[in-house]
Amino acid sequence: MAADIRVVLWLTLRSEEFHTFVNRTEDALRSLFRSIDHDKNGKLDKTELRDAFARAGLAIPKARLDDFFSRVDSNNDGAISFDEWRWVTVCLERWLS
Ligand SMILES: [Ca+2]
Numbered sequence: 001m002a003a004d005i006r007v008v009l010w011l012t013l014r015s016e017e018f019h020t021f022v023n024r025t026e027d028a029l030r031s032l033f034r035s036i037d038h039d040k041n042g043k044l045d046k047t048e049l050r051d052a053f054a055r056a057g058l059a060i061p062k063a064r065l066d067d068f069f070s071r072v073d074s075n076n077d078g079a080i081s082f083d084e085w086r087w088v089t090v091c092l093e094r095w096l097s
Pocket residue numbers: 037038039040041042043044045048
């Protein structure tokens with residue numbers, strides 16, 4: 001899924017626009033990732049993600065959270081790395097709407 005989003009972005013934006021976009025959002029995404037990574041192990045587990053949504057005032061049904069998590073966790077290791085996170089966050093708002 002993460003790779004799919006990258007391809008869509010690549011096709012949507014011209015190359016230089018894509019790089020500008022990525023560079024501008026990189027810091028914000030990393031900061032958000034760190035704020036969610038409660039135990040600071042460099043990965044997000046499902047509990048951390050659920051807590052983050054709760055703190056943001058979003059009550060996500062378990063089935064939807066499970067679906068979201070499995071889409072983001074593209075290598076299926078049970079945790080979301082920053083690399084997986086960075087591409088998916090771009091479309092988070094759309095997924096939750
Ligand atoms: Ca963690």
